[in-house]
Structures are given as structure tokens and as C-alpha cells.
Amino acid sequence: MSSLPVQVVVPPARLDTTTKDHLTQQVKQIASQQAMLVLLDMSQVEFVDSSGLGAMVAALKNLRSVGGELALCQPSDQVKTLLEITGLERIIKIYPDRQTFEREYGR
Numbered sequence: 001m002s003s004l005p006v007q008v009v010v011p012p013a014r015l016d017t018t019t020k021d022h023l024t025q026q027v028k029q030i031a032s033q034q035a036m037l038v039l040l041d042m043s044q045v046e047f048v049d050s051s052g053l054g055a056m057v058a059a060l061k062n063l064r065s066v067g068g069e070l071a072l073c074q075p076s077d078q079v080k081t082l083l084e085i086t087g088l089e090r091i092i093k094i095y096p097d098r099q100t101f102e103r104e105y106g107r
Contacts, residue, residue: 005034005036005037006036006037006038006039006105007030007036007037007038007039008038008039008041008098009023009026009027009030009038009039009040009041010040010041010043010044011023011040011041011042011044011045011052012044012045013044013045013046013047014045014046014047014048014052015045015047015048015049015052015055015056016047016048016049016051016052017049017051019052020051020052020054020055021055023052023055023056023059024055024058024059024062027058027059027062027063027070028062030063030068031062031063031065031066031068032066034066036063036068037063037068037069037070037071037105038059038063038068038069038070038071039071039072039073039098039101040056040059040070040071040072040073041073041074041098042072042073042074042075042076042079043073043074043097043098045075045076045079046076046078047078048078048079048082053082053086053088056070056072056088056092057088060091060092069093070092071092071093071094071095071101072092072093072094072095073094073095073096073097073098073100073101074095074096074097074098075094080094
């Protein structure tokens with residue numbers, strides 16, 4: 001993972017049916033430019049519903065199709081619980097905060 005360039009995306013406070021398309025388009029654009037690691041900085045996200053989760057899965061699939069990867073940092077308790085219930089925490093690397101990501105990633 002450390003050989004991939006990093007692009008940080010900050011989703012809106014609500015990642016739901018009204019905002020999911022914007023996230024999907026952002027990640028598609030990044031994936032079309034080159035394979036890279038996208039870090040979703042979830043520090044401002046207060047709510048995620050099933051369509052928001054779907055957008056994260058679509059982003060992961062998009063990135064992996066071109067050799068990229070998706071990671072999250074600083075998810076709220078609600079988002080962490082949702083990721084655990086769905087099992088996504090086993091396939092998406094989650095960092096407690098951006099500083100931890102940067103230390104581990106070597107930035």
C-alpha cells in the first residue's frame with residue numbers, strides 16, 4: 001500500500017442518498033487518473049446510511065480495479081458500528097485519526 005500516491009477525500013456530514021453520488025464521482029475521477037490510495041477523512045461525517053455504505057463499497061471496487069486502495073480515518077462511533085455490523089472493517093483499513101495514518105503510511 002505504501003507505494004501508492006495518496007489522495008484525501010473529505011465526505012460531507014451526511015453520507016446518504018443525497019450525497020453518495022458526489023463521493024462516487026470523486027473517487028471515479030481519482031481512479032481514472034492513476035491507481036492510488038484514497039483516504040476518506042471521516043472526521044466531519046456524522047451519519048452514514050446504507051446508500052453511503054454502498055458508495056464506500058463502490059469506491060473500494062473502483063480503486064481496486066485499477067490497483068488502488070481505500071482507507072478511512074476518524075470515523076464516528078455510528079460509522080464504526082455500521083462498518084463492524086457489515087464487516088467492512090475487515091476489508092477497509094481504518095485509522096483512528098489522520099496523524100496515525102500519516103505515521104503508519106510514512107507521510
